Amino acid sequence: MIGVAGAGAFGTALAVAFAREGLPVRLWGRDPGLATRRESPRLPGVTLPPRIEVVETVSDLAQNGPVLLAMPMQALREFLAAEGQPLLASDLVACCKGIDLTTLQGPAEVIEAAGARGARAVLTGPSFAADIARGLPTALTLACAGPQAQAIQVALSTATLRIYRTEDVVGAELGGALKNVIAIAAGVVIGAGLGDSARAALVTRGYAEMGRFALALGARAETLAGLSGLGDLLLTCTSAQSRNFAHGVALGAGRVPPQATVEGVATARAAVRLAGARGIDMPVAAMVARLVAGEIGVAEAVKALMSRPLKQE
Ligand SMILES: NC(=O)C1=CN([C@@H]2O[C@H](COP(=O)(O)OP(=O)(O)OC[C@H]3O[C@@H](n4cnc5c(N)ncnc54)[C@H](O)[C@@H]3O)[C@@H](O)[C@H]2O)C=CC1
Numbered sequence: 001m002i003g004v005a006g007a008g009a010f011g012t013a014l015a016v017a018f019a020r021e022g023l024p025v026r027l028w029g030r031d032p033g034l035a036t037r038r039e040s041p042r043l044p045g046v047t048l049p050p051r052i053e054v055v056e057t058v059s060d061l062a063q064n065g066p067v068l069l070a071m072p073m074q075a076l077r078e079f080l081a082a083e084g085q086p087l088l089a090s091d092l093v094a095c096c097k098g099i100d101l102t103t104l105q106g107p108a109e110v111i112e113a114a115g116a117r118g119a120r121a122v123l124t125g126p127s128f129a130a131d132i133a134r135g136l137p138t139a140l141t142l143a144c145a146g147p148q149a150q151a152i153q154v155a156l157s158t159a160t161l162r163i164y165r166t167e168d169v170v171g172a173e174l175g176g177a178l179k180n181v182i183a184i185a186a187g188v189v190i191g192a193g194l195g196d197s198a199r200a201a202l203v204t205r206g207y208a209e210m211g212r213f214a215l216a217l218g219a220r221a222e223t224l225a226g227l228s229g230l231g232d233l234l235l236t237c238t239s240a241q242s243r244n245f246a247h248g249v250a251l252g253a254g255r256v257p258p259q260a261t262v263e264g265v266a267t268a269r270a271a272v273r274l275a276g277a278r279g280i281d282m283p284v285a286a287m288v289a290r291l292v293a294g295e296i297g298v299a300e301a302v303k304a305l306m307s308r309p310l311k312q313e
């Protein structure tokens with residue numbers, strides 16, 4: 001049995017993918033009415049197949065199998081403290097991308113701090129919920145340092161979800177978190193009409209920044225070059241499906257961004273704090289943090305990036 005906590009776009013899409021494979025799935029969401037409506041408002045047009053059992057209480061997810069935590073990063077700690085106690089003996093797989101703003105912890109550390117006794121794993125990598133729900137081929141990274149890693153990898157793999165495994169939890173988490181920050185910046189570049197060449201430059205320098213930061217925090221370089229880093233960076237910085245990219249495009253064009261889960265906003269602030277404490281240079285993240293806070297405008301942000309001291313690549 002696979003349990004999924006969180007019936008937003010990603011949790012719903014994963015549940016649908018597992019059910020399509022014939023796997024038993026239980027899905028819990030805090031929004032009422034899911035059991036009768038059988039459609040998440042976050043993933044319109046996707047009907048839950050009968051094999052997905054929608055459960056009313058979180059404790060019903062704790063069966064013999066992993067439980068996926070598919071909620072926004074800033075909700076993970078609160079969820080585990082308020083409702084996640086019955087899950088703490090299960091193998092927990094965070095599906096969120098970001099850094100907790102209060103504790104500056106990544107998902108696995110948040111799960112550990114909540115008192116989890118099973119695996120603390122992270123599922124990340126380039127994957128849009130809508131693509132997964134449609135059964136399009138997707139490759140993901142499962143980051144887990146515990147002995148349960150391979151069993152979870154096997155349990156979550158389907159004909160369309162190809163899951164790679166790594167023990168580098170910090171690297172996988174930081175790649176997934178930081179790519180959202182760079183995606184906002186890439187969106188700003190496109191929204192402001194600065195062109196594809198400028199976006200390529202921004203994404204490349206953003207990738208260097210991601211690596212600098214993640215390596216300083218203990219990540220491995222090859223993880224950053226993999227699906228959870230470069231792979232997800234490419235997807236998110238080039239697709240209009242991305243909410244982080246779309247947020248940036250709106251900012252760049254001087255429009256009000258659409259209401260959505262945009263993880264890069266909080267992650268930019270968290271990354272700047274972590275980097276500041278370690279003396280790591282994060283010009284793109286710092287620019288995004290100031291831009292989303294309304295402290296600077298687009299023209300000023302671009303000028304600041306372009307007028308930095310000249311240096312070696
Ligand atoms: N949508 C996508 O294509 C992908 C999303 N992700 C990640 O998955 C995470 C969740 O994103 P989405 O599902 O897309 O967001 P979403 O906005 O579609 O849904 C978020 C869900 O979390 C629920 N939620 C919010 N606070 C909660 C709390 N305290 N307790 C329980 N549930 C709570 C909401 O009710 C909502 O159903 C994010 O970290 C995102 O980066 C990762 C890969 C793909």
Ligand SMILES: O=C(CO)COP(=O)(O)O
Pocket residue numbers: 097125126127128180183232235236241242243244245261262263
């Ligand atoms: O993480 C994602 C793709 O891998 C989803 O990106 P957005 O949250 O920007 O939509």
